[in-house]
Amino acid sequence: MSETDYCELCDLPRSQCIHGRPPAPPAPAPVKKPVTRTRKTTTSSSAAAPKVVTKSAPRKWTPPAAFAPLILEILETAGGSMSADDVLDELESQLADSLLPGDFETTPEGELRWRYAARRARQTLLADGSMVKGSPGVWQLP
Template sequence: MSETDYCELCDLPKSQCIHGRPPAPPAPTPVKKATTRVRKTTTSAAASAPKVVTKSAPRKWTPPAAFAPLILEILEAAGGSMSADAVLDELESQLADQLLAGDFETTPEGELRWRYAARRARQKLLTEGLMTKGAPGVWQLP
């Protein structure tokens, strides 16, 4: 071996010295792939196409889409126009036994979650053209 094969810091051959070898590259972290379960059925029609089952957590609160048809029904029964508070009160009385426990939690702004979801449903109805903006505090059909 020549003098250039030895480390100047520790006087060991560079093949044995920690100064002469580059650091090992970091080990790649394993990536866990999402898996889907396939449910196999015994019927002949379903045997050709297995069903893919996705897991979902149980709902904590009622989605806004559940309020939209009820809002339209309430407004139709009232003649097409009603104050927002009256609509929300009517929704609460009709859905008293269907609202989930999470619906009575408050949003960070301090509003009940089901009321927030109902207002979101109204916004969707406005964009779809099923409701129109009336006077402030009034919900109305077109």
């Protein structure tokens, strides 16, 4: 090694010396967390504390909980038991005007989203004891 390969400040080879090493790369920029925006509303009286109201995005499709009471109503009027296809057809006719545009999209399995939500509602009703498992393809009340 030649004299230029040694540090003048500490007499160590530049490969081992802290003076001969390149500067450390710059630290990455900190990742910002998304900010939840809230809308503050106040009442007319100045003594009351302001309420914070969180505004959520509009739903893209109907949640399964919206189908549960209708499923029970349809089964009651049918005498307590009905084929799954007939229940879904009746649901579609009753909810034709209130289904959201996203309800007519398909799931990755190819099923309409509202039908998937109705089947999920049935699973919840089975877990609650509001419905019982009948023969395959039949939805029934206890």
